Amino acid sequence: xxxxxxxxxxxxxxxxxxxxxxxxxxxxxxxxxxxxxxxxxxxxxxxxxxxxxxxxxxxxxxxxxxxxxxxxxxxxxxxxxxxxxxxxxxxxxxxxxxxxxxxxxxxxxxxxxxxxxxxxxxxxxxxxxxxxxxxxxxxxxxxxxxxxxxxxxxxxxxxxxxxxxxxxxxxxxxxxxxxxxxxxxxxxxxxxxxxxxxxxxxxxxxxxxxxxxxxxxxxxxxxxxxxxxxxxxxxxxxxxxxxxxxxxxxxxxxxxxxxxxxxxxxxxxxxxxxxxxxxxxxxxxxxxxxxxxxxxxxxxxxxxxxxxxxxxxxxxxxxxxxxxxxxxxxxxxxxxxxxxxxxxxxxxxxxxxxxxxxxxxxxxxxxxxxxx
Amino acid sequence: xxxxxxxxxxxxxxxxxxxxxxxxxxxxxxxxxxxxxxxxxxxxxxxxxxxxxxxxxxxxxxxxxxxxxxxxxxxxxxxxxxxxxxxxxxxxxxxxxxxxxxxxxxxxxxxxxxxxxxxxxxxxxxxxxxxxxxxxxxxxxx
Numbered sequence: 001x002x003x004x005x006x007x008x009x010x011x012x013x014x015x016x017x018x019x020x021x022x023x024x025x026x027x028x029x030x031x032x033x034x035x036x037x038x039x040x041x042x043x044x045x046x047x048x049x050x051x052x053x054x055x056x057x058x059x060x061x062x063x064x065x066x067x068x069x070x071x072x073x074x075x076x077x078x079x080x081x082x083x084x085x086x087x088x089x090x091x092x093x094x095x096x097x098x099x100x101x102x103x104x105x106x107x108x109x110x111x112x113x114x115x116x117x118x119x120x121x122x123x124x125x126x127x128x129x130x131x132x133x134x135x136x137x138x139x140x141x142x143x144x145x146x147x148x149x150x151x152x153x154x155x156x157x158x159x160x161x162x163x164x165x166x167x168x169x170x171x172x173x174x175x176x177x178x179x180x181x182x183x184x185x186x187x188x189x190x191x192x193x194x195x196x197x198x199x200x201x202x203x204x205x206x207x208x209x210x211x212x213x214x215x216x217x218x219x220x221x222x223x224x225x226x227x228x229x230x231x232x233x234x235x236x237x238x239x240x241x242x243x244x245x246x247x248x249x250x251x252x253x254x255x256x257x258x259x260x261x262x263x264x265x266x267x268x269x270x271x272x273x274x275x276x277x278x279x280x281x282x283x284x285x286x287x288x289x290x291x292x293x294x295x296x297x298x299x300x301x302x303x304x305x306x307x308x309x310x311x312x313x314x315x316x317x318x319x320x321x322x323x324x325x326x327x328x329x330x331x332x333x334x335x336x337x338x339x340x341x342x343x344x345x346x347x348x349x350x351x352x353x354x355x356x357x358x359x360x361x362x363x364x365x366x367x368x369x370x371x372x
Numbered sequence: 373x374x375x376x377x378x379x380x381x382x383x384x385x386x387x388x389x390x391x392x393x394x395x396x397x398x399x400x401x402x403x404x405x406x407x408x409x410x411x412x413x414x415x416x417x418x419x420x421x422x423x424x425x426x427x428x429x430x431x432x433x434x435x436x437x438x439x440x441x442x443x444x445x446x447x448x449x450x451x452x453x454x455x456x457x458x459x460x461x462x463x464x465x466x467x468x469x470x471x472x473x474x475x476x477x478x479x480x481x482x483x484x485x486x487x488x489x490x491x492x493x494x495x496x497x498x499x500x501x502x503x504x505x506x507x508x509x510x511x512x513x514x
Binding site for chain 2: 187
């Protein structure tokens with residue numbers, strides 16, 4: 001190679017001279033500008049993803065506005081209100097003094113929930129209760145896409161402005177993971193627009209399969225419960241109130257059931273979707289110990305508190321699924337997995353309780369498209 | 373994001389600078405290869421090798437630029453992914469089972485859909501995505 005490169009210093013023609021100069025220059029440029037070239041390459045990749053996210057964000061906005069118009073039949077154009085909701089934000093309480101943090105967090109979440117419901121009702125006066133829930137979730141998805149877009153754009157523009165490789169690297173490194181989540185959110189648009197069951201609903205669906213056909217009552221806000229006799233035990237099966245898109249208040253439901261049965265409850269079995277690790281099968285069912293519930297942690301805290309107060313063991317049945325599948329329309333494998341989850345719940349109850357015991361079975365997750 | 377100063381060609385969206393760079397590098401690389409083959413003809417193997425390396429490197433750069441450009445998809449290809457969802461209905465009275473495309477208003481355990489075979493009401497027992505054709509499974513077990 002080196003003798004060949006040495007030929008560059010022996011040009012035989014004018015064009016040869018030009019080519020050799022260009023070849024030499026490219027080496028010199030690369031020595032000094034390698035990092036800048038790498039920065040520009042990364043910026044270009046981020047730009048490509050940003051264009052895609054922008055397109056999805058716009059689609060989310062368009063779908064939300066159109067669905068509000070179609071279902072809610074507002075007297076005026078709802079575009080400004082939907083755009084305002086998409087820019088709405090939520091501030092978590094300070095953790096400088098952690099004492100009482102969960103209570104403060106819960107209070108803020110309740111305020112947010114009530115405000116969102118009121119805002120959506122105002123812009124969609126003709127929507128039913130279920131439809132309002134679906135619209136709330138639809139606009140939340142559009143809001144999430146908006147936040148993703150703004151954050152990626154922030155790093156892209158800041159990186160472009162400073163040409164600092166470390167700023168661009170931060171977004172470039174997490175971009176593949178972010179894009180997977182964004183893909184999931186974009187599929188959720190279709191699900192919430194039409195009211196289709198989603199991957200997160202497998203816990204609610206499992207509970208629905210156990211409680212279907214038994215008398216129901218609303219035990220807490222947006223939470224339905226049925227008493228189901230099973231192998232000599234009484235199962236207090238609960239899930240969020242479908243078929244609208246809601247996760248309900250499982251902690252309130254569990255606490256109320258424990259209070260009502262004063263010491264008779266011998267176990268709490270929770271069922272929920274859980275993120276699978278790469279290599280695990282979609283729809284794999286496994287069981288464990290603890291309160292299986294996602295979200296902010298407030299509901300989990302409340303359930304653990306209630307279980308501790310009544311000295312009731314907490315058991316969990318997890319249905320493993322990919323992060324993209326969680327908010328996308330329900331996959332066939334996951335639907336089939338709910339039958340396996342029903343069997344897993346029955347096995348846990350059979351093995352860990354005695355005949356005559358009362359057991360709480362709580363199906364956790366968004367119940368869009370799933371009744372009870 | 374420079375969306376307006378782009379050349380659309382099929383699925384590709386190229387910036388003018390990229391197009392210009394690819395053309396210049398392409399011409400120079402071709403010329404370099406031409407000179408390389410000419411030098412071979414003149415029995416000047418060392419010089420010929422140099423020109424051919426320069427030409428090949430130029431084409432490699434072009435390929436890299438093309439590859440990088442493909443990383444930026446065309447805006448008309450960027451739509452939210454939509455999936456096929458199917459609803460399964462079963463009649464508890466006559467046992468009829470029916471699978472159709474999802475319709476707005478469908479939900480699991482909805483039980484007021486008239487049966488197509490008898491005077492009963494069908495229950496929606498399943499709503500799920502239509503399964504995609506099986507892809508070749510990963511061959512390596514880890």
